[in-house]
Amino acid sequence: MMESRKTFAIISHPDAGKTTLTEKLLYFGGAIHTAGMVKSKKSARQATSDWMEIEKQRGISVTSSVMQFSYNGYHINILDTPGHQDFSEDTYRTLTAADCAVMLIDAAKGVETQTIKLFEVCRMRGIPIFTFINKMDRDARDPLSLLEELEEVLGIRSCPMNWPIGSGIDFHGIYDREKQHVELFKRSEPNSRRILPVFTNDNGDQEVKSTIGDALYGKLEEDVELLDIAGDPFDKEKVDRGQLTPVFFGSALTNFGVQSFLEYFLDLAPAPAPRESDKGVITPDNNKFSGFIFKIQANMNPAHRDRIAFLRICSGTFTRGMTVQHVRTGKKIKLSQPQQFLAQERNIVEDAYPGDIIGLFDPGTFRIGDTLVEGNTAYTFAGVPHFSPEIFARVRAKDAMKYKQFHKGVEQLTEEGAVQLFTTAGPGADNMIIGVVGQLQLEVFDHRLRAEYGVEVEIHTLGYSLARWVKGDVKLEELNLIQYGGSLLARDREGRPVVLLENDYAERWAKEKNPDVEFVSTSYE
Structure with a gap:
């Protein structure tokens, strides 16, 4: 039963096509009957995994969706994470529940900043990573340069499981290296799947050659030979350790290469781990x-x-x-x-x-x-991390008569992990500070308090950019900190002491003046 469970997160930079890929996987699993795409806010159809009103308006994912489906005897749990960097902490938490990750890369843009951040979290956990290079039906970079970038920027070796035949307007399909056949792409028939053997000197070769042309056929032969000689061989143990990523090429929007990727992935992805x-x-x-x-x-x-x-x-x-x-x-x-x-x-x-x-x-x-x-033996799994926010703001209800709803909404969004809550000494609501990773997270906070709790809020951004949790045997009032805006002592929702700092200089100053205190950038629930 456990071997049939595959639980994975999809990580990517915004606009790489993550929500579209998720929908196509659900489509192949029979979980949905039409694979829609994320369109503009005027569109009546929305992506299956995007449900919050603000997501529909913007055409982006800002929360993690959890979806289940079955395919070929496997029970699959997809954790579709926000791609927008302002919601990276939700993605970090979600990755603690995944056994592996699918890294989605835009073929024209390569490895982007948010991909790097999310990859590092996967690396910290040591989980296997499978790479899907998307949008091959559009203008794309040379596939060999994309593989080089994986190694140079992310520091991970790669093994292409298939290989693209052309790109953009000249994209004709993919070559399956193990099965030694070509899956032909027809732009006019996005759901078609025509498979022909290749390099066998039979009629299939001639049909492939006549379809893709002599030039692309010759280049495919050269590329395949180069990969066989100079490329990394497939090594399941290295994949399981997160040291080698199997790479697949395709186009999620047109449904091309997704089914073959899914079938390989389910065969190679790990079962639930200890x-x-x-x-x-x-x-x-x-x-x-x-x-x-x-x-x-x-x-x-x-x-x-x-x-x-x-x-x-x-x-x-x-x-x-x-x-x-x-x-x-x-x-x-x-x-x-x-x-x-x-x-x-x-x-x-x-x-x-x-x-x-x-x-x-x-x-x-x-x-x-x-x-x-279950039972009477108690133990606790390793905590879920909180990272330092980058934007801090005092927040209060515009209407004092709605303080009860305001307090309930803030408490709820804090418990969800949508924001982090800090409090400073002193009475009243003005001692309440929220911390977020990015500006869009603040906008969602404001939107949800209005839409779900009927509360209009005033948000006053503060000049701090770092939070550091205080560790060490020291009385907080004895901490030597920069006064007049350089730092502020607060507590998180668990009552743990935290110093909010203006910049890296303020952090260095605090460390120098408090040598017996450890200032850390991560806390755990």
Whole structure:
């Protein structure tokens, strides 16, 4: 049962086609019947994985969607993450629930800044990475230069599993290196899949040659020979260690190369892996159920004002209605309404297994990072990281009569991880500071308070750009910090001391003046 589970995240720079690829995978799995594309805000059709109103307006993903489907006997959990860098922390958290990642790259642009950041998180976790080079039906860079960039910029070796025949207007298909056949591309028939053997000196060769032309046929022969001689051979052990990435070429928009990628991926991607806990490694075949909360999302259905906690199952078997231990609180809770998702669509699930993602109705019980276990033996999985925000702002309700709704909304968005909340000494709402990675995250915060809680807010950006959590045996009032705006002492929502700093100079000054104190840029739930 576990071997059939494949749980992965899709990472990319914005506009590389991630949501489109997700939809095509769902389409091949029969989860949706029409593979729509993200269009402008005037379009009536929206991507299956984009559900928040602001996502529909902008044509971007700003939350992680969790979707399940089956294909050829595999049970697949896709974690579709935001590509926009302002929401990178949501992606970081989501990657803790994935066993591997699909890295999507625009064939014309190559490795971009957000791809680098997300790749580094994958590398920290040591998870396998599969690369899909997208948009080959448009103008694209030379494929060999794209492979070189993977090594030079990301420091990972690559093994092309297939090879493109031309690009842009001259894109004619892909060559499967293992199966030694060509999959021909027809621009007028995006869902067609015509496969012919090649390099066998039979009629298939002649048909391929007549279709793609002598020049492209000759170049394909040269490229394949070069890859066989000078390229990295496929090595499953290196793939599993995250040292070698299998590379696939195609076009998600036209559905070309996606099905062959999916079939290879399911054959090569790892099954659910063991997880580190404070009591040692927990293996998936452990007969006691365990899992952890990696995401909380409220108001997925605004009519019901619901709140869902997403749980990654790590071991044992989950059954609907089972009672588990909530390790942080020490309480026993019954899980009676577990759900699985296709974006907004939900189905009650009776049982689930390691690798699966389920949604739990949350009346305010859960926090990101919570561990749930079956039985009386308690342990906690490694925490879900919080990174330093880059923008800080004081926030208050415009209408003081709506403070209760305002406080509830801020608390909710903080528990989701949509913003980080800090408080400074002193009474009243003006001691409340939110931290975000980027400006768009602030806009979503403002939009959701208005749309979901009916609260207009005033947001005053502060001059700080770093948060550093304070570690060390020191009284906070004795910290030597730059006064007059250079730094500010606050606490996070767990009450842990944090220093907000104006810039790198302020951080260096704080470290020099407080040699017995450790200032760290990451905290854990």
